[in-house]
Amino acid sequence: MDNSGLVIVDKPGGWTSHDVVARTRRLAATRRVGHAGTLDPMATGVLVLGIGKATRLLGHLALTEKGYDATIRLGVSTNTDDAEGEVTATASAASVTEDALRAGVAALSGPIRQVPPQVSAIKVNGERAYKKARKGEEVELAARPVTVHDFTILDVRRDGDVIDVDASVACSSGTYIRALARDLGASLGCGGHLTALRRTRVGPYDLGLARTLDQLAEKLEVVPIGEAVAAAFPRRDVSADDARKVAHGGRLPAAGLGPGPVGVFAPDGSLLALVEEHGPLAKPLAVFIS
The missing domain is CATH 3.30.2350.10 (Pseudouridine synthase)
Structure with missing residues (x-):
């Protein structure tokens, strides 16, 4: 089975x-x-x-798209941009106002360019950035376009020189929540890092x-x-003739179902393939016939 x-x-x-x-x-x-x-x-x-x-x-x-619940601590920076790293700087966040905090979050919403954390799995000249960072090398990572669809403050807790901000984030693939914490702290002049992260949705x-x-x-x-494909991608049901074509890796006419993957299903409801539409044709990405 x-x-x-x-x-x-x-x-x-x-x-x-x-x-x-x-x-x-x-x-x-x-x-x-x-x-x-x-x-x-x-x-x-x-x-x-x-x-x-x-x-x-x-x-x-x-x-x-992915969803997260996060806690950001303002007033403390770390070398990993999260609580697992070493503290690299502290600066009082006591004077940060609610308005400044909301403006900082708004500036990190929508399409943005984000520099990934130094300690990340991104490859630099064939080697993972975190391996270089652990050897004490300075890693120059290029900013990348990402989209933060939603960045909502849920709660703000003040404790002396630090502020803990609970937030929910919905974002595109490739977005680092650690980097959002770092950049929010940097924009407010006090530094910041991530202390808790829970992914709520993929x-x-x-x-x-x-x-x-x-x-x-x-x-x-x-x-x-x-069921997994039907939940995640647009569904296209095809005739027996088209099902045979897909099963052999053939291309179908495009059906106008969007730029991303489309699940193609046989007349009996079984999954045949994932395809992607390019101009007039739908080309196979993966065929699932045994």
Whole structure:
């Protein structure tokens, strides 16, 4: 029986994304498990795993919008832009007003250019930035375009020279919440870093669907691959003739379903492929016929 599909995990703090994959490989009794979009060890929340043929969906799912709940501490900077790093500077945030805070958040909303954290998995001349940083090398990372769809302040707590800001963020793939914390602190002249992060959503998959590793050990809940594609991408149902064409890697006429991946389904409702429309044609990204 093919158990290909997605497993939506509520990742615990202190675990790497690879730790979660390794545990799920044992639970699913297969090596063919991967994840869509890494979560730092400090972070908790939604980690989407693919089993079997669904591993081929992960690169496409990783590009979807994500949601987070975050706590930002203003008044303290670290070398990793989060609480796991070493403190590099302190400056009182006591004089930061609510208006200044809201203006700072507004300036980091919408389409922005963001410099990733020094300690990140981005490659610089073939080597991960965090490896260079750990060797004491200064890493020059270029700013990248990202989109912060929503950056909402939920609560503000003042304690002497520091301010803790609880916020929710919805953003495009590639956005670093640590970098938002750093840049908010920098814009307010007091520095800042991330002290807590919980991912609440990856595309259509949210915490309501997520299960802890203990729950998954009792019952491995797998979202079937066809259901997973229909939830995340536009759906296109095709005739038997077109289904045969797709099964052999052929192209279909475009159906005007948008620039991203489209799930193509056979007349019996089974998933055939992911395609992407380019001009007049829909070209296969991944074919799922056994």
